[in-house]
Amino acid sequence: MTAQVVTLTSGKGGVGKTTAVxxxxxxxxxxxxxxxCIDADIGLRNLDVVMGLENRIVYDLVDVIEGRCxxxxxxxxxxxxxxxxxIPAAQTxxxxxxxxxxxxRVCDDLRSEQDFVLIDSPAGIERGFRNAIAxxxxxxxxxxxxxxxxxxxxxxxxxLEAEEKYSPALIINRLNPVMVKNHDMLSADDxxxxxxxxxxxxxxxxxxxxxxxxxxxxxxxxxxSRAGTAFRNIAKRLQGHDVPFMDLExxxxxxxxxxxxxxxxx
Amino acid sequence: xxxxxxxxxxxxxxALSAKExxxxxxxxxxxxxxxxxxxxxxxxxxxxxxxHIAIDPDGVQIALERDGREQRLVADIPLRSVARRRAG
Numbered sequence: 001m002t003a004q005v006v007t008l009t010s011g012k013g014g015v016g017k018t019t020a021v022x023x024x025x026x027x028x029x030x031x032x033x034x035x036x037c038i039d040a041d042i043g044l045r046n047l048d049v050v051m052g053l054e055n056r057i058v059y060d061l062v063d064v065i066e067g068r069c070x071x072x073x074x075x076x077x078x079x080x081x082x083x084x085x086x087i088p089a090a091q092t093x094x095x096x097x098x099x100x101x102x103x104x105r106v107c108d109d110l111r112s113e114q115d116f117v118l119i120d121s122p123a124g125i126e127r128g129f130r131n132a133i134a135x136x137x138x139x140x141x142x143x144x145x146x147x148x149x150x151x152x153x154x155x156x157x158x159x160l161e162a163e164e165k166y167s168p169a170l171i172i173n174r175l176n177p178v179m180v181k182n183h184d185m186l187s188a189d190d191x192x193x194x195x196x197x198x199x200x201x202x203x204x205x206x207x208x209x210x211x212x213x214x215x216x217x218x219x220x221x222x223x224x225s226r227a228g229t230a231f232r233n234i235a236k237r238l239q240g241h242d243v244p245f246m247d248l249e250x251x252x253x254x255x256x257x258x259x260x261x262x263x264x265x266x
Numbered sequence: 267x268x269x270x271x272x273x274x275x276x277x278x279x280x281a282l283s284a285k286e287x288x289x290x291x292x293x294x295x296x297x298x299x300x301x302x303x304x305x306x307x308x309x310x311x312x313x314x315x316x317x318h319i320a321i322d323p324d325g326v327q328i329a330l331e332r333d334g335r336e337q338r339l340v341a342d343i344p345l346r347s348v349a350r351r352r353a354g
Contacts, residue, residue, distance in 0.1 A: 147284045154292050161335065183279035190285050194292060196334040 003036075003114035005107050006238065007136035008171075011152030013123030015144045016173040019209060020231070021120040022050040023220040027235030029084035030221060033115040036075060038106070039089035040132040041122035042098055048088045052079060052216020062090035065102045071109050080221070095127045100134030107135035116238070125159055133160070138238075139168040140200060145175050145186040154195055169200035171234065176205045177248040188248075201234035203227050204248050293330045297337050304330065311341065320346040 008017050008024075018041075025037045038061060039047035048054040059074040064087070071087075078084035087106075090097060103119075110117050121132030133139055139160055143153035153170070160166040172188050179185035186194075188202045206227035212219035219228035220235070226246075233243045294300060299307070308328045315321055325344035330337055 147288055150288055151291055151295065154295060157335070158296060180281070183281045186281050186284050186288075190281065194285065194288050196332070 003034075003107075003111045003117050004238070005111070005117045005119065005135050005137045006140060007040075007119040007121055007132050007138070008140045008142055009121035009129060009132060009156055010123065010142040010149070011125060011156040012143075012149045015142050015149050016203075016209075017123075017142050018046050018050050018120050019213060019218070020140075020142050020171060020173060020203070021047060021118050022218040023228070023231035024235050024238070025051070025084055025116075025118050026078075026081065026218045027220040027232040028116050028118075028238065029078065029081035030232075031235060031239065032083070033239070034083045034113065035081075035116045035118065036085045036087060036110050036114050037118045037120065038087045038103075039120050040098070040103070040128060041120060042089050042093055042095045042128065043091065044122065045089040045091045047086060047120050048076075049216060050213050051086055051218065053086050053088075054216075057088050060088045060090040061106070062093050062097045064106060065098060071106065080217075095122065095131065098131050100131055103131050103134045125155060129156075129159075133163075133166065136166065139166045140171055141168045141195075141197070142171045142173055143191065143195075144173055145180070145188070145191055147186075150186065150191055150194055157195060157197055167198070169198045170195060171200055172202045174205045175202055175248065180248075199245075200237050201230055202245060202248065203230040203234075204246075289332070293332055293337060296332075297330060299330070307339075312343070315343060322346050 008021050010017050021037055025035050028035045037047060037051070039045055040061070042062065048057060053076050056076045059069040061074065063069045064071050064074045074087050075085040076088065078086070107117055119132050119136065122128035141153050141156055141160075143149045157168055160168045170192065172191050175188060176185055180187045188199065192199055204226050206219070206225060208219045208222060208225040209227045212222065212225070219225040220231040222228045230246060233246065236243045311328065312321065312323065312326060322344040327342040329340055331340050
């Protein structure tokens with residue numbers, strides 16, 4: 001078994017990278033895959049709270065790199081999935097504590113025992129980003145259909161292309177189908193046309209994502225959540241399955257809007 | 267609701283504004299060329315070509331265009347015909 005190392009990055013912060021990593025990890029684990037997530041955002045640890053594992057942290061990524069613990073000791077097992085682990089970021093250090101070759105070494109140690117290693121990149125295009133992509137077999141660029149997020153995504157895609165090692169795929173997160181229908185939000189096609197890269201998923205804006213984060217239970221395990229379904233579909237595509245894209249426009253009818261206003265879906 | 271007002275006021279829908287603005291910004295980001303530098307490049311290009319052949323400056327079109335992730339500088343430079351040059 002050789003794990004696929006997948007890094008999620010975005011350039012701009014706040015587009016939903018960490019949420020996407022947590023959800024893809026849960027979806028892959030639910031499909032029976034062995035998964036390890038690495039929070040590479042040193043100093044701004046967050047993946048632990050989104051996954052609901054903040055109370056179980058003893059060692060972190062920097063402890064592994066600096067030899068204070070074995071890799072296995074820093075791997076925190078998920079509450080629901082026996083085959084899902086998190087390696088948290090250090091909270092009291094900064095990104096200079098990690099180098100690209102450290103990341104390659106950690107990931108190489110994980111490869112033989114896992115199916116997927118998901119890396120949550122920090123925002124920006126500096127050292128932390130370089131660390132996060134160093135070991136990646138695949139890079140997923142997360143963006144929102146919003147002018148500043150698309151611009152930063154384009155910068156990141158340009159940098160990844162310059163490395164020639166990666167051909168990134170795009171996750172468009174927090175798309176609001178009603179706004180797209182009213183021509184007040186860039187559509188998925190618009191964003192794809194602008195960025196000129198392959199699409200791996202479109203995740204609709206969905207209140208249940210925040211509810212999931214509040215509870216430390218990513219929505220990918222909620223079969224009724226539309227964002228959860230979108231993340232499960234991306235997880236299937238990562239496994240090489242051909243899953244058709246959801247028809248988000250269809251859910252913008254009058255009845256859907258009424259039920260959403262009435263809170264019918266929650 | 268903003269859509270209705272946009273239509274009444276004859277305003278462009280905001281998604282289209284975003285797309286058009288991004289198209290311009292991305293071309294300049296990708297080429298690392300500011301609009302002012304592009305103008306300078308155009309002037310230099312026309313000056314150089316004019317040294318060799320007569321061109322019609324009013325019909326010149328030079329722009330950065332994108333095709334997927336590729337950028338290209340597309341120049342359409344009409345030449346003054348020899349006959350007209352002689353007549354003039």
